Amino acid sequence: MSEQQSAQKTVTLNVNGQRSSVTAMADTPLLLILRNDLQLNGPKYGCGLGECGACTVIIDGVAARSCVFPLAGAEGREITTLEGIGSRQCLHPVQQAFIDEQAAQCGYCMNGMIMTAKALLDRNPHPSETEIRNELSANLCRCGTHIEILRAVMRAARHQP
Ligand code: FES
């Protein structure tokens, strides 16, 4: 058996409250498992290097970059993707705020912006503008809609209980 084959691993994932079993190389990026095996295409492949934020998911309450998060590290963790926070019929308040502020152009960064904002508001429902800016500063938007995105997160924060 080659070294590569010996690194295959079967992992039980808990994604959006549903358990599924996946067998793949232990170091397979979680992003690829989510998109290719679980058909969860909310998280996007941007840089693949942990630098743009397009692939963000929430793991145990913390925003995480799934393109550099190994499958083996996901076992037993509570993983939430964009699909798990709202639906067309019942949007999450952050999603609604992004629509209200028309914060998207191409939309490629939206998953990362929304998931990062959700994780922030979950732990700090009333962040200051500076706190929001700091939180989103490592999420890249090549279309330059940062002002609208900031307004959207501030709007969502105003509607927090
Ligand atoms: S695709 Fe993961 S950070 Fe860019």
Ligand code: FES
């Ligand atoms: S809206 Fe296009 S990358 Fe942000």
